[in-house]
Amino acid sequence: MRIALVTGLHGLARHETVQALLSSRPRTLAVHHDLAHIGQGTVHRLTQDTGGNQQRDPVHLDHACASCTLREDLIPFLLRTAATGRHDLCVVEAWNSVEPQLIAESIAAQDELRLTAVITAVDASRLTADLGTHDELSDRGLDIAQDDHRTVTEVLTRQLEYPGRIALRGEPTPHARSLLTQLNPAAEAAPTAEAAEGWFGAEFDTEAAHARLNPAWARYTGHADEHGVSTVVWDRDRPLHPERLAEALEELASRTLRGRGRFWLASKPDNLMLWESHQDLLMVENGGPWLDALPEAAMDLVASGRRDAAHRDWNPVHGDRRQHLAFTGVGMDALALVELLDSCLVTDDETGQDFNNDPFATFTES
Numbered sequence: 001m002r003i004a005l006v007t008g009l010h011g012l013a014r015h016e017t018v019q020a021l022l023s024s025r026p027r028t029l030a031v032h033h034d035l036a037h038i039g040q041g042t043v044h045r046l047t048q049d050t051g052g053n054q055q056r057d058p059v060h061l062d063h064a065c066a067s068c069t070l071r072e073d074l075i076p077f078l079l080r081t082a083a084t085g086r087h088d089l090c091v092v093e094a095w096n097s098v099e100p101q102l103i104a105e106s107i108a109a110q111d112e113l114r115l116t117a118v119i120t121a122v123d124a125s126r127l128t129a130d131l132g133t134h135d136e137l138s139d140r141g142l143d144i145a146q147d148d149h150r151t152v153t154e155v156l157t158r159q160l161e162y163p164g165r166i167a168l169r170g171e172p173t174p175h176a177r178s179l180l181t182q183l184n185p186a187a188e189a190a191p192t193a194e195a196a197e198g199w200f201g202a203e204f205d206t207e208a209a210h211a212r213l214n215p216a217w218a219r220y221t222g223h224a225d226e227h228g229v230s231t232v233v234w235d236r237d238r239p240l241h242p243e244r245l246a247e248a249l250e251e252l253a254s255r256t257l258r259g260r261g262r263f264w265l266a267s268k269p270d271n272l273m274l275w276e277s278h279q280d281l282l283m284v285e286n287g288g289p290w291l292d293a294l295p296e297a298a299m300d301l302v303a304s305g306r307r308d309a310a311h312r313d314w315n316p317v318h319g320d321r322r323q324h325l326a327f328t329g330v331g332m333d334a335l336a337l338v339e340l341l342d343s344c345l346v347t348d349d350e351t352g353q354d355f356n357n358d359p360f361a362t363f364t365e366s
Contacts, residue, residue, distance in 0.1 A: 001082035004117040007094040013121035013169035016192035021091045024196030032093040097142045108206045118163040124170035154278040167195040178229040217309035220326035236323040239266035245344040246359035253282040261325035267355035292319020
């Protein structure tokens with residue numbers, strides 16, 4: 001059975017997209033899990049077929065959470081539905097603040113299911129404001145767990161960066177269209193009414209999407225200013241000074257709408273560091289060792305995508321260690337951003353010295 005996954009914060013855009021898919025061909029079913037009252041332990045599964053028949057069933061879970069809903073109800077429901085042979089396509093409509101990657105990969109892992117499309121539905125009139133807001137999901141009643149502190153911008157950005165198609169409700173401004181293009185160059189944009197056109201019979205490649213998004217080996221592309229939106233890719237083969245970088249973090253994050261990639265710290269030369277920022281929300285993580293720091297025998301255990309990316313830029317002295325960060329911003333001063341990043345690099349005089357005062361020490365412990 002073919003599966004089309006539809007996600008997005010904007011409910012009306014999602015609804016229009018699902019209806020377009022339902023009406024596109026017979027023997028189609030749509031399923032949606034209502035998580036509005038998940039905090040009270042209540043989840044309902046809603047289904048609708050092409051004849052307009054609707055059903056609402058309570059879902060009994062060991063724990064009321066989004067991942068349990070996926071594991072304990074959605075996947076078993078899809079497998080049962082596929083086994084009946086009554087439907088050629090099932091449209092999975094995700095809840096507002098659910099991100100697509102985990103659902104897509106869980107569906108693709110089932111031999112009986114064929115993930116043909118991942119679509120994020122967007123209200124064009126709300127796109128720019130929601131990418132620029134500082135609201136948390138809880139401010140809008142969209143949080144789905146007691147400790148869900150994600151922001152609207154963070155969730156919407158991840159929903160936009162993953163899919164192969166973006167369904168637009170309304171006509172986006174040139175500025176909004178540039179945002180979509182630069183956040184996800186791989187996605188095709190189409191009106192919600194045309195969401196079903198051009199992909200049926202295809203297959204969504206979750207491995208390619210994972211490789212495209214994983215900052216440990218992703219390759220980013222810069223974009224010159226288009227309608228006030230630009231993307232800068234900063235690529236250097238010299239390490240960063242930990243103290244100067246720490247002092248610049250707040251300014252770096254605040255200057256940009258979105259930041260992502262990997263970086264090399266002089267204080268911990270064996271650790272590949274991951275950068276992810278959504279406006280002034282910044283997350284820095286230890287991404288494991290650089291490949292050059294691994295013993296030769298461990299290379300076979302490394303994902304092929306990461307090996308290929310590392311060897312593409314391999315340096316005979318420092319291997320795959322390098323800076324590769326991408327920043328997308330609105331009205332961004334690209335030259336000033338690059339100058340600030342360059343000022344954080346270790347100088348020739350500082351090369352080889354010890355960095356005892358390392359603000360990133362807790363992030364880089366093995």
